[in-house]
Amino acid sequence: MAIEKPKPSRYSRVLVKLSGEALMGQGDYGIDAAVLKRIAGELEEIAGSGVQLAVVVGGGNIFRGAGLARDGMDRVTADHMGMLATVMNALAMQDALENRGLHARVMSAIRINEVCEDYIRRRAVRHLEKGRVVICAAGTGNPFFTTDTAAALRAIEIDADVLLKATKVDGVYSADPVHNPAAVRYARLTFDRVLTEKLSVMDATAIVMCRDNHLPLQVFNLNNPGDLTRAVRGDEVGTVVTCD
Numbered sequence: 001m002a003i004e005k006p007k008p009s010r011y012s013r014v015l016v017k018l019s020g021e022a023l024m025g026q027g028d029y030g031i032d033a034a035v036l037k038r039i040a041g042e043l044e045e046i047a048g049s050g051v052q053l054a055v056v057v058g059g060g061n062i063f064r065g066a067g068l069a070r071d072g073m074d075r076v077t078a079d080h081m082g083m084l085a086t087v088m089n090a091l092a093m094q095d096a097l098e099n100r101g102l103h104a105r106v107m108s109a110i111r112i113n114e115v116c117e118d119y120i121r122r123r124a125v126r127h128l129e130k131g132r133v134v135i136c137a138a139g140t141g142n143p144f145f146t147t148d149t150a151a152a153l154r155a156i157e158i159d160a161d162v163l164l165k166a167t168k169v170d171g172v173y174s175a176d177p178v179h180n181p182a183a184v185r186y187a188r189l190t191f192d193r194v195l196t197e198k199l200s201v202m203d204a205t206a207i208v209m210c211r212d213n214h215l216p217l218q219v220f221n222l223n224n225p226g227d228l229t230r231a232v233r234g235d236e237v238g239t240v241v242t243c244d
Contacts, residue, residue: 011234016053022222023061036092040096052131053128054160055134055135057089061085064082083110090106091116091137103131107124124157156213165217172201173186174197187239216242220237
């Protein structure tokens with residue numbers, strides 16, 4: 001009986017955006033070790049297929065700068081706390097990947113040399129070329145910018161083929177499917193339609209950056225085991241957003 005060969009990857013270099021909330025699992029705070037291990041396993045499968053892999057992590061499972069600011073904290077201070085939260089998540093992801101035998105590098109947009117490298121674009125690309133997983137932390141290094149915008153920026157800088165956004169839902173809907181059972185999931189969208197209809201995908205700055213630099217975006221549910229690897233293979237998973 002012939003053994004079916006795995007489908008080759010569609011992309012040679014990808015950037016995966018992981019929200020901090022994705023690391024919580026069913027908890028209310030922090031990192032779920034089982035979820036971290038599962039995500040690391042999927043990333044290992046991608047890297048093992050020869051795809052160059054970069055990851056941007058959020059920090060919402062620990063601190064959300066915008067939320068702290070709404071509660072009265074100075075916005076710049078709150079955003080800096082959020083950046084540090086992403087570094088903590090990035091270090092946890094690095095450890096999980098290294099426990100699986102992968103080589104990973106955390107690169108921070110703010111200087112914190114005792115625990116990770118500074119983000120330097122050429123160095124990041126070199127790590128990717130050597131087969132290392134690059135984990136980008138601390139957003140863009142500037143307050144008032146989300147980690148979604150950081151993901152778009154880093155994907156463009158490293159010349160990624162696609163930006164893969166892992167979420168809690170299986171794509172982009174016409175409305176919140178939790179509160180509106182009649183909401184329709186889109187298989188494909190254009191960036192202009194996302195902006196015009198104010199669809200909940202990423203913040204507008206990230207969407208415009210992707211559109212203006214012709215960077216495809218794919219949104220999928222990280223809680224569906226295997227969807228991440230299927231997205232890298234080019235399967236119809238979640239919602240694909242392009243320029244046309």
